[in-house]
Amino acid sequence: MSRIGNKPVQIPAGVEVAVNGTHVAVKGPKGTLENDFYSKLTISVEDNVLTVSRPDDERETRAMHGLTRALIHNMVVGVSEGFQKQLELAGVGYRVALKGNTLDLSLGYSHPVTYDAPEGITFEVPDNTHINVKGISKQQVGQVAAEIRSKRPPEPYKGKGIHYVGEHIRRKLGKAAK
Known part of the structure; x- marks a missing residue:
């Protein structure tokens, strides 16, 4: 039932x-x-x-x-009402800037990473380490947020990368833990 x-x-x-x-x-x-x-x-x-x-x-x-x-x-x-996903960048030198409908991401690579907003999705960048993905389709908002997160997923040792606000990153101790 x-x-x-x-x-x-x-x-x-x-x-x-x-x-x-x-x-x-x-x-x-x-x-x-x-x-x-x-x-x-x-x-x-x-x-x-x-x-x-x-x-x-x-x-x-x-x-x-x-x-x-x-x-x-x-x-x-x-x-x-619409749907929204919030992303956060964690790491030294990791930042985001909004240029029109395009996100400019500095993620520690040798080149800047850009991400264009698909139709029906808008971005908000309240500061240089947070991204708000907004739209009317729940599936599309979640998909776009997942694609942005996949540009630099959080790593388990220092937690650097892009993660959802409120997401818990499981941390590992590294080689100092013998």
């Missing part, structure tokens, strides 16, 4: 949801998101409440029930 799939999705004021079979389009103050979902599920909107129901209890249908409800909820939250 899918407990997540059975929860209704509340649609806030200012957000419009259009359902055409299994195609869902969500329009809000921050933008528009569209997606096609599993064909066996029934998606309906009544009185600013969206519900997802399934016809049977097959394994695949149960799995898609909860997934579909979660994805639609993320679409509604994205167009109304």
